[in-house]
Amino acid sequence: MSEQLGLREQHKRRTRDTINAAAMSLFFEHGYDSVTVADIARQAGVSVATVFNYFDTKEDLFFDEGDPLQAALVDAVRCCAPGDSVLLALRQQVLYQLTAGRTDADADEVARFHAAIVESPDLQRHEQHLQLERRQVLTRALAEALGADAPPLSAELAAAQYLAAEAVIGAELRSRLLRGQPLAHARAQLEPLIDQVFSTLRTGLGPMVRVGAPR
Template sequence: MSETGLRERHKRRTRQAINTAAMSLFFEHGYDAVTVADVARQAHVSVATVFNYFDTKEDLFFDEVDRMLDALLDSVRRCRSGSSILQALQDQVVFQLTGGRPAAEAEEVARFHAAVLDSPDLQRREQHLQLRRRQALAAALAQALGTPLPSLAADLAATQYLAAESVIGSELRSRLGAGLALPDALAELEPVTAEVFATLRTGLGPLVKAGAPQ
C-alpha cells in the first residue's frame, strides 16, 4: 500500500476511534454531561486531534448524517423512469430513522433517539441539519422530475417528505421512550407510515373545521 493510502487508512481509523469513544460516553453519561476533553481522553488523542476531524461536539454525535443523506439521495436517483419517487422515499424512512442499523443493533438506535430527546442542543442541531437535508433532497428531486432549479414542486416535495419523516420519528421516539423494543415499535409504526404517505399522495384537502356550521 502507498504512503498516501496508509495515511488515509490511519485517518479513517482515528476518526472511527474518536466517534466510537464519543458515542460510548454520550450513551453512558448523557450528551450534555460529556465534554470534548472527555472524548479525547477516552479515545487517547488530544483535544486538537478531535477538532481536526469534527468541527463541533454536535458533529461527534451526528457523524453519520452525510452517509444517511447520501442514501436518501440515492433512493431518488435510483428510481426508474415512470416509477414513484414517493414510494422510494417511503421505503427509505425506516432506514433513515434507524441509521441503517440492523436489528442486532436495536439498543444503539434506542439510545440515539433517547439522547436527542434529552438534549436541547441536539434537538437544535437536528433542526439545522434538516435544512441542509431539505436543500439537498430538493435538488435531487428536481433532477429526477426534470424541472429546473429553483423548483417549487421539488422543494415542496422535499419539505413534505421531511415533515413525514419527523412525524414518524416522533412516533418512534415515543414508543421507544415508553420502553417498547425497537422491532415492536417499528411493527406498530407500519400502519402509521402507510397513513402518513397515503396523506401525502392524496393531499390534505380543504381541512374543513369540525363542528356544526355557523
C-alpha cells in the same frame, strides 16, 4: 506512493472511528450535555486538537452519520428508474433514515441515540439545522428527478413534505422506544402509520373542512 496514501487513509479512518466510538460511549453513559471534548479526547487517547481535526463541533461527533444518511436519501431519488414513483422510493427510506440503517440486533443503540436527543436541547437544535440542510439537498435531487416540466416549487414542496412526514413518524418511533418497546415491534407497528402518512402525501390533504357546529 499510492500504497503510502492508502495506509495513511486507513490510519485516518481508524483514528476517526476511535474518536467517534469514544464519544458515543461517553454520551450514552453520562448524557451528551455532561461530556466535554476534553473527555472524549482523553477516552480516545488523542489530543483535543486531534478531535477537532476530524470533527468541527461536538454535535458533529454525535451526528457523525448524517452525511452518509443524507447521501442515501439522495441516492434513493436519483436511482429511481424513469416512470418509477419517487414517493415510493422515499417511503422505503423512512425507517432506514430514522434508525441509521441499524438492525434489530442494534436496538439498544438506536433507543439510546433517540433518548439522548430528547434529553439535550443542543442536540435538538442541531437536528433542526441538519433538517434544513437535508431539505436543500433533497430539493435539488427531486428537481433533477422530476424534470423541467414539473410545476414551480414542486420539488421544494415535496422535500418539505417528506421531511415533515419523517418527523411525524420519527416522533412516534422515539416515543415507542422511550417507553421501552423493542425496536422490532416498533418497526412492525409503525408500518400502518407510514402507509397512512404516505397515502396522505400521495393524495393530498383535501379541503380540510372544519368539523363541529357553526358558531
